[in-house]
Amino acid sequence: MNPLSDHEIRKSFVNCSRKDAANLPLPPGLRQLDWSRLEYLGWRDRQDPRRGFAVVPTSEGPVGLVLQTGAVPGGRARAAMCAWCEDVYLADSAVLYVARRAGQAGRDGSTVGTLICENFTCSENARKRPPLPYKGFDMEAFIAERIEGLRHRAAAFAASVLR
Template structure:
């Protein structure tokens, strides 16, 4: 992912109103971001409970969405993130929704998916879990590519007209 300025990051948010863009809290380590090793940038808003952001590149341009985490907890013991396909304890996966862009979003349309609650999918796919006795390790590169594709597909769903 190419390096972004604060202004570029704010302007990339396709489902945010101008007032929302102005109050986006950037990641605390934004200035230290290693852009060369990012497939996408995702973070939770440190000032607003339940809000997160996800920015990826689409046709060479940064495209981001504002996310809202659902409140409440699941009674399940474990859950799978639909972005990185990592199994986690259920309290570490949350339902995130994003208002659709444009007139569909203005009319109240939204899309949602289950994502790692701390939005750490980028790091999670790079961690290699221990192997079971007869298990063969899948390529980490394949996991990274899949995560990037599913992230881009989610952003596309936000951009689709209803």
């Protein structure tokens, strides 16, 4: 994704108030990020571990989302697959993140949820190289396809928050 400034990150948020967007904690190490290896920017709130943030590039520009983990009885869904990166190696467990929808719908309490890697490691997961399944397997094409899939599914979720 393209690098974003602090200002651009804050400006991108669609499902919280301007005041909340101005006050939310930015991801640590923002200056050191390798943006070329990220399909979206995701981070957790250190003060409130049940809150996360994701900024997803879309054709309309970056869309910032405030996400809340669901209070699932019995803890996280350990065997769940992340709906964005579809990582099957479970390096990071997927949890249900719920986003308030943008605009009036959100103010009326409407939300959308999705399973995402708890620590937003999707971009890393998509680049993981599985053991070669057979000789001549096109690993580069496989990785490129996973990255494209992640980009597409993250943008589709952002669109569902905006709808």
